[in-house]
Amino acid sequence: xxxxxxxxxxxxxxxxxxxxxxxxxxxxxxxxxxxxxxxxxxxxxxxxxxxxxxxxxxxxxxxxxxxxxxxxxxxxxxxxxxxxxxxxxxxxxxxxxxxxxxxxxxxxxxxxxxxxxxxxxxxxxxxxxxxxxxxxxxxxxxxxxxxxxxxxxxxxxxxxxxxxxxxxxxxxxxxxxxxxxxxxxxxxxxxxxxx
Numbered sequence: 001x002x003x004x005x006x007x008x009x010x011x012x013x014x015x016x017x018x019x020x021x022x023x024x025x026x027x028x029x030x031x032x033x034x035x036x037x038x039x040x041x042x043x044x045x046x047x048x049x050x051x052x053x054x055x056x057x058x059x060x061x062x063x064x065x066x067x068x069x070x071x072x073x074x075x076x077x078x079x080x081x082x083x084x085x086x087x088x089x090x091x092x093x094x095x096x097x098x099x100x101x102x103x104x105x106x107x108x109x110x111x112x113x114x115x116x117x118x119x120x121x122x123x124x125x126x127x128x129x130x131x132x133x134x135x136x137x138x139x140x141x142x143x144x145x146x147x148x149x150x151x152x153x154x155x156x157x158x159x160x161x162x163x164x165x166x167x168x169x170x171x172x173x174x175x176x177x178x179x180x181x182x183x184x185x186x187x188x189x190x191x192x193x194x195x
Contacts, residue, residue: 004122005115008184009034009068011080012191014107014131019162023130025109028191031077032070035151037112039158040065064158064171066110066132073136073152080108081134081154107131110156111187113180124183128190129172130163132156 012028041064048056070077075098078084083106087099111128134156141150160169177183188195 002117003114004117006037007034007113007115007180008187009037009070009110009112010187010191010193011077011108011110012193013080014109017107017131017161019167020165022163023109023161025190025192028109028188028193029076029080030193031068031081032072032074032152034068034070034112036067036069036153037114038067061169061171063160064129065155066129066158067153067155068110068112068134069151069153071151073154081105082136105133105135107133107159108156109190111190113183113187115180116176121178124177124180125174126177126183126186126190127172127174128187129156129158130161130170131159133159 009031010028011031012025014023015026016024042062043059044062046058047054048058073081075084078098082100083103084098084100087097090096109128109130110132111126114125114127116123116125134154136152136154138152139150141148158171160171162168163170175183175186177186185195
């Protein structure tokens with residue numbers, strides 16, 4: 001696979017998670033315009049030695065890390081991904097304030113679409129991560145001689161769910177489509193977003 005495109009980042013709050021069943025999600029939303037998605041897996045790295053040689057090796061996935069870069073993170077996006085909330089109830093005409101609390105960020109399902117060059121015919125892949133918890137560090141720089149875009153990046157820990165009857169740990173699913181629209185529709189369906 002040679003990935004030549006990336007778009008449409010969607011998230012949905014994780015509502016229920018029961019072994020042997022697909023997780024359910026609340027109503028999802030598209031977050032910003034997707035610029036990057038960096039995935040890394042945390043694997044067990046265990047060797048079994050016998051007769052002075054390695055006879056078995058295990059590199060099972062334990063969890064993962066997903067870094068998402070978007071052009072913009074709205075207030076609703078901050079609420080969905082980071083758990084930030086309205087602070088107080090303003091009187092008419094006052095500004096609504098928002099707070100970051102000392103509580104963990106919510107678990108969400110999230111997904112996006114990649115474009116693959118294929119064997120000369122492009123294909124589109126919808127990716128869905130069942131359970132992710134995001135966090136974000138923030139930086140801001142003043143404008144110098146030239147404008148420097150400073151786009152938000154969120155990093156999430158990918159956790160396993162057991163959606164099938166075999167109870168295997170599952171971190172993500174994906175599906176391949178011949179059109180971008182079909183791949184986006186698949187991600188929207190996973191996120192509970194009405195087309």
